[in-house]
Amino acid sequence: MLGLRSSTGALFFYLLSIVHILLALLAVLLLATSAEAEDSTTPYLQHLIQRAHQARLAHQREWHLLLHYRANLFGGYTSEQDDSGFFMSSSGKTDPQAELEATLTQFFSDGMVGRSKQPAQCAFVARYAWLKEQLDFDPIRLAPIHCERFERWIEEFHARSVTLVFPAAFMNNPASMFGHTLLRVDQEGQTAQTRILAYTINYAADVPKEEGVAYPVRGIFGGYRGYFSTIPYYLKVQEYRDIENRDIWEYRLNFSAQQIRRLLMHAWELGNASFDYFFFKENCSYHLLSLLEYADPSLHLTDQFLFWTVPADTVRLLAAQPRLVRDIAFRPSRVTLIRRKREQLSAPEHDLVKRVVRDASASQSEEVRALPLSRQAFVLDVASDYVRYTGEHDEELAAISRDRNRQILTARSLLRIPSEDLSILPFAMQPELGHKTSRVSVGGGWRNNDTFEEVTMRAAYHDLLDPESGYTPDAQIELGSISLRHYNRVDHTRIERVTLANVLSLSPMDSLFHAPSWKFNVGMQTIRHGECELCSNWNINGGIGAATETHLLRREVFFAFAEVEGNYSRAYEERHRVGGGASAGFYADLTERWRLLASTTYLRYALGETSDDFRWSVGQRYTLAQNWALRLEYSHRDHDNDVLFTVQAFF
Numbered sequence: 288m289l290g291l292r293s294s295t296g297a298l299f300f301y302l303l304s305i306v307h308i309l310l311a312l313l314a315v316l317l318l319a320t321s322a323e324a325e326d327s328t329t330p331y332l333q334h335l336i337q338r339a340h341q342a343r344l345a346h347q348r349e350w351h352l353l354l355h356y357r358a359n360l361f362g363g364y365t366s367e368q369d370d371s372g373f374f375m376s377s378s379g380k381t382d383p384q385a386e387l388e389a390t391l392t393q394f395f396s397d398g399m400v401g402r403s404k405q406p407a408q409c410a411f412v413a414r415y416a417w418l419k420e421q422l423d424f425d426p427i428r429l430a431p432i433h434c435e436r437f438e439r440w441i442e443e444f445h446a447r448s449v450t451l452v453f454p455a456a457f458m459n460n461p462a463s464m465f466g467h468t469l470l471r472v473d474q475e476g477q478t479a480q481t482r483i484l485a486y487t488i489n490y491a492a493d494v495p496k497e498e499g500v501a502y503p504v505r506g507i508f509g510g511y512r513g514y515f516s517t518i519p520y521y522l523k524v525q526e527y528r529d530i531e532n533r534d535i536w537e538y539r540l541n542f543s544a545q546q547i548r549r550l551l552m553h554a555w556e557l558g559n560a561s562f563d564y565f566f567f568k569e570n571c572s573y574h575l576l577s578l579l580e581y582a583d584p585s586l587h588l589t590d591q592f593l594f595w596t597v598p599a600d601t602v603r604l605l606a607a608q609p610r611l612v613r614d615i616a617f618r619p620s621r622v623t624l625i626r627r628k629r630e631q632l633s634a635p636e637h638d639l640v641k642r643v644v645r646d647a648s649a650s651q652s653e654e655v656r657a658l659p660l661s662r663q664a665f666v667l668d669v670a671s672d673y674v675r676y677t678g679e680h681d682e683e684l685a686a687i688s689r690d691r692n693r694q695i696l697t698a699r700s701l702l703r704i705p706s707e708d709l710s711i712l713p714f715a716m717q718p719e720l721g722h723k724t725s726r727v728s729v730g731g732g733w734r735n736n737d738t739f740e741e742v743t744m745r746a747a748y749h750d751l752l753d754p755e756s757g758y759t760p761d762a763q764i765e766l767g768s769i770s771l772r773h774y775n776r777v778d779h780t781r782i783e784r785v786t787l788a789n790v791l792s793l794s795p796m797d798s799l800f801h802a803p804s805w806k807f808n809v810g811m812q813t814i815r816h817g818e819c820e821l822c823s824n825w826n827i828n829g830g831i832g833a834a835t836e837t838h839l840l841r842r843e844v845f846f847a848f849a850e851v852e853g854n855y856s857r858a859y860e861e862r863h864r865v866g867g868g869a870s871a872g873f874y875a876d877l878t879e880r881w882r883l884l885a886s887t888t889y890l891r892y893a894l895g896e897t898s899d900d901f902r903w904s905v906g907q908r909y910t911l912a913q914n915w916a917l918r919l920e921y922s923h924r925d926h927d928n929d930v931l932f933t934v935q936a937f938f
Contacts, residue, residue, distance in 0.1 A: 721757020730933030866892030
């Protein structure tokens with residue numbers, strides 16, 4: 288028994304020794320294989336880098352588009368992308384060659400990079416595809432990695448076309464006062480109704496909640512980070528069309544299947560990117576243009592915007608590209624929908640809508656039932672649209688509105704007929720038909736006992752006397768305007784006016800809509816006050832008011848404001864004055880090309896120099912062409928009379 292145990296133990300130790308020897312041999316083999324692989328990788332990597340250098344790939348437009356490089360004023364390049372994880376080289380933001388070499392190096396590794404935490408081949412699929420095409424990678428020496436996450440993501444799009452979406456201006460949000468753009472990826476076979484289920488590619492600033500007054504300041508000076516995201520289109524429609532009441536224009540682009548895939552590949556890798564967001568330059572539209580440029584490198588879009596990027600201008604630019612826009616569609620806001628439907632109501636039907644809105648039980652009243660079946664349905668449809676609108680814009684009425692709408696829809700369902708299919712026309716023409724956003728004016732006139740010549744340059748955007756086609760009706764946004772004037776009798780040239788910001792939103796009230804109007808203005812004007820003939824007067828002004836519209840001729844809008852104002856000038860005894868008062872006015876479209884604007888203001892200043900100010904003005908504009916107009920303006924202010932005639936060109 289003892290001998291058996293001894294032989295068994297010896298056998299065990301013998302087998303264990305063999306296992307140790309085999310493991311040692313395996314380790315040596317693995318080290319040799321790894322060294323051999325490293326030895327083979329390094330020469331091939333150097334070979335690729337050398338070929339890339341010889342082909343000057345780091346200098347090619349496509350590489351610059353992928354990394355968002357822009358030429359510096361005094362030589363060199365800097366990427367507009369601001370996330371360090373987007374670059375494979377520590378100097379990649381300013382060195383295209385170093386970034387290309389580091390990217391090639393990283394393609395040989397399965398280490399995780401970027402915010403998406405994937406191998407470089409999968410995190411930066413567009414870079415990999417382009418460099419593979421240029422350098423013809425050997426799949427043995429540079430093994431491709433299967434990027435399951437990317438393939439699953441791109442497959443979910445089922446992309447067949449791409450549409451640029453332009454929600455019109457939203458005056459109550461500084462970041463959206465000029466409109467917004469995003470891309471929608473459409474599937475094959477979708478209709479105008481089912482496209483709402485498609486996905487969008489959107490670029491926007493990441494803004495914390497409750498930013499308050501810091502919001503516009505940080506937005507202007509790049510204080511937020513901007514990110515690309517993929518969001519269902521119906522959520523964006525709900526936000527823009529139903530909540531913010533912005534009309535939406537859709538421009539389907541004539542991209543090939545290959546261009547669409549290139550766009551999606553770069554959009555995927557931009558998930559690892561972030562940009563400093565600037566309201567007036569690197570905004571929603573600017574970086575979408577760079578994405579379109581990579582889809583079709585023959586497009587040169589961002590080069591057109593050196594100092595500021597206005598979304599409406601980007602739409603005009605795309606519409607001007609030969610054969611780029613395939614077709615245009617319009618999605619009306621809820622307000623546009625209600626107003627257009629209301630135009631189809633007779634006076635008694637309009638009264639019934641107001642009654643049903645106030646008391647939902649009236650939806651089954653005898654007055655409603657007395658209408659023809661189709662008109663009953665139409666009246667209830669309009670009432671339902673308005674009740675939903677009020678519930679979405681007044682939190683206190685939300686629960687009441689839901690209950691009212693439920694009663695209206697119950698009565699509507701009893702009719703058992705479909706709603707009338709109406710073609711809803713916009714109140715504002717499509718944006719590419721409007722004038723360009725910058726303007727220069729040249730003219731002359733008479734002031735008191737002197738004549739003058741004047742030149743005005745305005746950076747952006749639109750005022751009430753500008754041609755309204757393509758712009759949000761009843762709205763004014765002027766930024767960065769300066770006027771130089773030469774007086775002949777005194778032979779004196781001076782800065783006559785400066786406008787830093789002049790924003791006005793008129794919301795005509797009626798029996799259904801009661802939104803207030805508001806305005807804000809900060810700038811400088813030349814005044815005559817006391818002993819001072821030509822004095823600079825800096826002012827800040829704001830007001831809240833109301834507006835209404837009539838159709839006595841074509842269309843007229845009347846408005847009135849309660850307002851406050853502060854002035855600073857050496858013309859005043861205490862150098863300043865602060866007060867308040869009221870203003871009123873109207874504008875009228877006399878013909879399609881001819882508009883008249885008149886206003887009057889009375890202000891009483893109680894702080895600083897105590898005085899009062901009465902002023903009034905009349906102006907008219909005649910449109911010569913899309914980007915050309917004539918103006919004649921007269922203004923009166925405290926014994927100061929000014930007449931100005933100008934020719935205006937938009938660019």
